[in-house]
Amino acid sequence: MRPTSQDVIFRSNDPSDLRIGDVMVSVADIPAHAEKVCVLIGVPQDVGVERNGGRQGAAQAPEAIRRALTKLTITGMSEAVSAGRLVIADAGDVETDGKTLEQIHDEQHDIVAEVLRAGYLPIIIGGGHDCAWPTIRAMESAGKPYGVINIDAHADVRPLKEGRSHSGSPFHQLLAMSNSHLLAGGFAEFGLQQHSVAQAHLDFVRDASMHIWMLNEIRRVGVESAWELAWNACATSHRMYVSLDMDAFASAFAPGVSAPAADGFAPAEISACLRHAARSGSLAAFDIVECNPRYDVDGRTAKLAAAMIWEVLSC
Amino acid sequence: MRPTSQDVIFRSNDPSDLRIGDVMVSVADIPAHAEKVCVLIGVPQDVGVERNGGRQGAAQAPEAIRRALTKLTITGMSEAVSAGRLVIADAGDVETDGKTLEQIHDEQHDIVAEVLRAGYLPIIIGGGHDCAWPTIRAMESAGKPYGVINIDAHADVRPLKEGRSHSGSPFHQLLAMSNSHLLAGGFAEFGLQQHSVAQAHLDFVRDASMHIWMLNEIRRVGVESAWELAWNACATSHRMYVSLDMDAFASAFAPGVSAPAADGFAPAEISACLRHAARSGSLAAFDIVECNPRYDVDGRTAKLAAAMIWEVLSC
Amino acid sequence: MRPTSQDVIFRSNDPSDLRIGDVMVSVADIPAHAEKVCVLIGVPQDVGVERNGGRQGAAQAPEAIRRALTKLTITGMSEAVSAGRLVIADAGDVETDGKTLEQIHDEQHDIVAEVLRAGYLPIIIGGGHDCAWPTIRAMESAGKPYGVINIDAHADVRPLKEGRSHSGSPFHQLLAMSNSHLLAGGFAEFGLQQHSVAQAHLDFVRDASMHIWMLNEIRRVGVESAWELAWNACATSHRMYVSLDMDAFASAFAPGVSAPAADGFAPAEISACLRHAARSGSLAAFDIVECNPRYDVDGRTAKLAAAMIWEVLSC
Structure with missing residues (x-):
């Protein structure tokens, strides 16, 4: 792991106006017996996006999102932080220089698995959506049943390319794992847009007896109600992994993504889902992927990603 | 007509992930006896915008929108397409080189009228809003009663300039035609913004006993309810022409338009209206106008326009 | 005061399509006995933003917003304007050349106080949010009880820096004034975002027995209902000052601000609040601050600011 550059971390150094950057600690400094420990793990690569024919830039997301996140205040968390009940730690970035995507994924798996073993909440900052695969493998390594919800405009259930993982796979x-600890019916796609997903991909998910919530259906039911239905169907394990692809948002709100979508969620809709997840006590892993600073407009998407992480930290 | 360049058409060539571009046919290849045939007609000009004092760029919209549209999946349409019940055809672009706007309009009239005669649904991709006039004339040429709904921030009922048509007229x-086949009360403006329309223009529409739905009123009633009220008032003919000016959307969602509006519809609101229209069985002609790629942000507006066409194709 | 350059004022010069620019008068030409006189006052400076460590550009807002505002139609106001019941006047800009921020504030105080004395509605176009301070002083100078609502993502209750006012203070x-005419419980913050405000700042407002409406709470209650609750709590004086920081909007809708927020209000939500305020008969002063054309996207934010002023003019 490569420690986060101190230039990236904003600190107010003002006790009356503390920011996330002021209270964030390194993983070495995580105190024992904290109730909730969140560990940021950056994965600054877009190799999987490139393999999927997408446009690169997601490698810059961990830095951009950390810059935005560390500026946010700790309002609502101050007591928990100062009492040591809530710890926000930064494990730095997975080392990517001179590595293949498979090596990067292996290192990501190892750190996420270690964080899970410690009973902490890993918050992975991608990188492309291929980052979800090592996190899934880390959930598997824990040897316990789990569920997964993918908040996304796309299904990301494409086959491997030449046997290799990519941001669409x-x-x-x-779903192709045998002897998986994924619960029966324990996976849901949330926010898919019909014109952006192939019928064969929907069939693949449904044939596995998993759940699909199309954006249209979600709107008919109401986002919060749909989320609770999706959650209750998947979360019987009390170990949930939630993956948030930033292209689930309308590109007006998240212009800086690999594959922008004209329509999609508004920020408050996903905030509400994440608060529900974080408060449930069942959230075991969380990631934010596909933020692409190269196409961002004045940091809008990195700020939105940071605000989403803040919701998970603060609940 | 100028055939669409093959460079513009995206094809996956993957039977398990077919896109609009894979199934789109030329008009020469439309099979007999299809239930629903949609014919794309590009009108790559912004002469009418220029005459109206607007900023140019809409001439590039047919290419930009076709690029985005042909990438969309055929999910939900696959069976209808493979069974030959749904045909998506591309008539190419109206020839504009060396032509006056009047000549361009005449050619547009001829192709739209021909498509209507064949019982197909023309989907015109403007160009400025002056494109609506040749389409109206083609509806007239059909010799049957019809209705029109204009989804727009502006009324576009300005008088001619020096006797000539423009994007505001x-x-x-x-409404100035005599002996028109437009039904009494068969025209509605939908989405007008009070500070963007002159009182005299509202009076002109109301004096013709036609309908005005201001954006504020639509919100009070709810977009879908207001649309159904507007539709039911106009659609007694079972031959409806729906014109969608992209500036009806808030510019956050549609930045690439000739005359952006700070407020306006969200994508899902208009999707719902178009699905209602397409499912009614009464939609006889549809257009999307005033998309202006020159001012677009990362193709956002062209993608939104493509998604709106997709709704009409898929229902 | 520096008169507004005539280049900035749009005029249609078309009696059937009059715009704000056609009917706007200079303060010298305000007729006696008008029912409602609105006076635009520009404050083209961003010194207070700079002092607060923010990014400059708000100095260009008065020009950009006037350009957008004067293009808007007078639909719905025509009769009141032609009958002389409604007067829209432009006092020009506070002189800033070679002045300290304190001198600029003093000049702003003087013109706002003069406008208030005349019984007119001052509409101040900032400038950074420090513009609120001279307006507050002018409300004080009137010697009558008043209330204030600040529509903002941030609380702007930071202490002075080296004894000097800035855009965050x-x-x-x-709230620090002694012997103020501010009513007990007469101040509300409306739209604050938890991760963008320090706990100490929230405490400062609550310790003064004032009101805080966080964006989340507003959404739970509904924007219009929350606004009416905030208004009724503060507006017992029948003299209300409403301050609108453009960063209260989601940056999708208002990208051109000093400190953009990923989430926030949509345009229609604030329109509704402002219509309620303007119709109440209690609105004594209004401002729009922190619009920053340097970061704007195709004039989107200036247009939104203009539309908000239009709501106040037209009610």
Whole structure:
């Protein structure tokens, strides 16, 4: 792991106006017996996006999102932080220099598995959506049943390319595992847009007896109600992994993504889902992927990603 | 007509992931006896916008929108397409080189009229809103009663300039026709913003006993309810022409338009209206106008326009 | 005061399509006995933003917003304007050349106080949010009880820096006044985002027995209902000052601001609040601050600001 550059971390150094950057600790400094420990893990690569024919830039997301996140205040968390009940730690970035995507994924698996073993909440900052695969493998390594919800405009259940993982394949890999600890009916796609997903991909998910919530249906039911239905169907394990692809948002709100979508969620809709997840006590892993600073407009998407992480930290 | 360049058409060539571009046919290849045939007609000009004092760029919209549209999947349409019940055809672009706007309009009239005669649904991709006038004339040429709904921030009922049509005049021309086949009360403006329309223009529409739905009123009633009220008032003919000016959307969602509006519809609101229209069985002609790629942000508006066409194709 | 350059004022010069620019008068030409006189006052400076460590550009807002505002139609106001019941006047800009921020504030105070004395509605176009402080002082100079609502993502209750006012301090200054005419419980913050405000700042407002409406709470209650609750709590004086920081909007709708927020209000939500305020008969002063054309996207934010002023003019 490569420690986060101190230039990236904003600190107010003002006790009356503390920011996330002021209270964030390194993993070495995580105190024992904290109730909730969140560990940021950056994965600054877009190799999987490139393999999937997408446009690169997601490698810059961990830095951009950390810059935005560390500026946010700790309002609502101050007591928990100062009492040591809530710890926000930064494990730095997975080392990517001179590595293949498979090596990067292996290192990501190892750190996520270690964080899970410690009973902490890993918050992975991608990178492309292929980042979900090593996180899934880390959930597997824990040897316990789990569920997964993917908040996304796309299904990301494409087959491997030449036997290799890419940003469109992680949930194919999830559903193709044999002897998986994924619960029966424990996976849901949330927010898919009909014109952006192939029928064969929907069939693949449904044939695995998993759940699909199309954006249209979600709107008919109401986002919060749909989320609770999806959650209750998947979360019987009390170990949930939630993956948030930033292209689930309308590109007005998240212009800086690999594959922008004209329509999609508004920020408050996903905030509400994440608060529900974080408060449930069942959230075991969380990631934010496909933020692409190269196409961002004045940091809008990195700020939105940071705000989403903040919701998970603060609940 | 100028055939669409093959460079513009995206094809996956993957039977398990077919896109609009894979199934789109040329008009020469439309099979007999299809239930629903949609014919794309590009009108790559912005002469009418220029005459109206607007900023140019809409001439590039047919290419940009076709690029985005042909990438969309055929999910939900596959069976109808493979059974030959649904045909998506591309008539190419109206020839504009060396032509006056009047000549361009005449050619547009001829192709739209021909498509209507064949019982197909023309989907015109403008170009400025003056494109609505030749489409109206083609509806007239059919010799049957019809209705029109204009989804727009502006009324576009300005008088001609020096006797000539422009992007602000099409619905003036509609209402000024004598012996028209437009039904009494068969025209509605949908989405007008009070600070963007002159009182005299509202009076002109109301004096013709036609309908105005201001954006504020639509929100009070709810977009879908307001649409159904507007539709039911206009659609007694079972031959409806729906014109969608992209500036009806808030510019956050549709930045690439000739005259952006700070407020306006969200994508899902208009999707719902178009699905209602397409499912009614009464939609006889549809267009999307005023998309202006020159001012677009990362193709956002072209993608939104493509998604709106997709709704009409898929229902 | 520096008169507005005539280049900035759009005029249609078309009696059937009059715009704000056609009917706007200079303050010298305000007729006696008008029922409602609105006076635009520009404050083209961003010194207070700079002092607060923010990014500059708000100095260009008065010009950009006037350009957009004067293009808007007078639909719905025509009769009141032609009958002389409604007057829209432009006092020009506070002189800033070679002045300190304190001198600029003093000049702003003087013109706002003069406008208030005349019984007119001052509409101040900032400038940074420090513009609120001279307006508050002008409300004080009137010697009558008043209330204030700040529509904002941030609380702007930071202490002075080296004894000097800045764009983050105006409501600190408001609440720190002794012998103020501000009513008990007469101040509300409306739209604050939890991760963008320090706990100490929330405490400062609550310790003064004032009101805080966080964006989340507003959404739970509904924007219009929350606004009416905030208004009824503050507006017992029948003299209300409403301050609108453009960063209260989601940056999708208002990208051109000093400190953009990923989430926030949609345009229609604030329109509704402002219509309620303007119709109440209690609106005594209004401003729009923190619009920053340097970061705007195709004038989107200036247009939104203009539309908000239009709502106040037209009610």
